[in-house]
Amino acid sequence: MDTNSLAVRPIFYLRLGVAVLSFIGFWVCLARVESPTAVSLKGPGLSRVVPASPASADSTVPEGGGGPAGSGSQEVDPVVMIDPGHGGLDGGTVGNGLLEKDWTLKIGLALAVELRARGHQVALTREADETLPLMDRPAVVNAAARVALLSIHFNAGTADASGVETWYSWPKKPETMARLHDAAGVPVAGVLPDDGQQLALAIQAAVQSSTGARDRGIKNREDLAMTSRTICPAVLIECGFLSNAAESRKIQEAGYRKKMVQGIANGYEDWLKNRWTVPAVPVVVAPPSAVSGADAEH
Numbered sequence: 220m221d222t223n224s225l226a227v228r229p230i231f232y233l234r235l236g237v238a239v240l241s242f243i244g245f246w247v248c249l250a251r252v253e254s255p256t257a258v259s260l261k262g263p264g265l266s267r268v269v270p271a272s273p274a275s276a277d278s279t280v281p282e283g284g285g286g287p288a289g290s291g292s293q294e295v296d297p298v299v300m301i302d303p304g305h306g307g308l309d310g311g312t313v314g315n316g317l318l319e320k321d322w323t324l325k326i327g328l329a330l331a332v333e334l335r336a337r338g339h340q341v342a343l344t345r346e347a348d349e350t351l352p353l354m355d356r357p358a359v360v361n362a363a364a365r366v367a368l369l370s371i372h373f374n375a376g377t378a379d380a381s382g383v384e385t386w387y388s389w390p391k392k393p394e395t396m397a398r399l400h401d402a403a404g405v406p407v408a409g410v411l412p413d414d415g416q417q418l419a420l421a422i423q424a425a426v427q428s429s430t431g432a433r434d435r436g437i438k439n440r441e442d443l444a445m446t447s448r449t450i451c452p453a454v455l456i457e458c459g460f461l462s463n464a465a466e467s468r469k470i471q472e473a474g475y476r477k478k479m480v481q482g483i484a485n486g487y488e489d490w491l492k493n494r495w496t497v498p499a500v501p502v503v504v505a506p507p508s509a510v511s512g513a514d515a516e517h
């Protein structure tokens with residue numbers, strides 16, 4: 220046995236071990252530096268954290284940025300915020316003996332049941348005949364994380380007016396746009412996608428198909444409180460004219476309302492499946508804020 224080797228080998232193995240550990244440590248550190256890190260969004264009232272890469276992590280991916288639903292991505296579907304229009308002291312419009320607030324609630328509650336049965340998370344701005352002032356509602360919606368808003372209303376007009384229409388707002392109120400721009404990290408002059416228009420298109424098509432009602436199309440209006448003051452994809456669905464005798468009779472039929480509800484749910488799911496094709500807008504979480512002004516409600 221070489222006496223020299225007895226003395227040298229422990230030192231050799233010690234040096235080898237140190238080298239191996241240093242090498243591993245270097246790559247662990249490098250991996251940490253290179254792995255996606257969370258980016259804190261800055262802006263008025265914004266506290267949301269969005270991961271740097273949509274593929275990186277959890278449920279806080281940018282809206283529409285994680286690939287199609289069911290594609291194996293870690294995208295998490297939004298909560299559907301259903302807003303049955305009016306309620307309590309605010310009866311809404313009246314036609315043929317029907318009070319709008321009663322029928323928006325019926326549709327809203329049935330829609331919640333339908334969407335939950337399909338596996339979606341649902342929240343409602345009201346679940347009973349409660350007074351919830353119009354200008355307080357956007358703050359309720361904005362306080363929730365990752366939502367898509369479906370505001371339910373009925374129309375009134377001349378006796379021969381009929382059909383369904385879906386409203387959205389783009390651009391939204393300047394203060395809402397500023398919050399969206401801040402959250403997206405792009406200049407105010409930058410171009411953001413309008414997810415609400417896509418949602419309106421999908422719902423209008425599906426409701427018309429399901430009910431056979433006259434198709435009045437999608438409409439953009441900058442001063443609708445629910446769609447212009449909410450920072451999420453938002454639509455307002457006019458489910459028919461209470462002032463139209465034939466349509467008011469249909470609305471009282473459970474079978475027709477079921478078609479209406481299924482149409483809205485189908486349209487929402489169509490949008491959900493395809494929204495990844497729309498450039499991403501981060502969904503932001505903001506505390507309720509005071510709003511003012513006299514926006515239209517419908």
Ligand SMILES: [Zn+2]
Pocket residue numbers: 304305311312319371372373516517
């Ligand atoms: Zn209304």
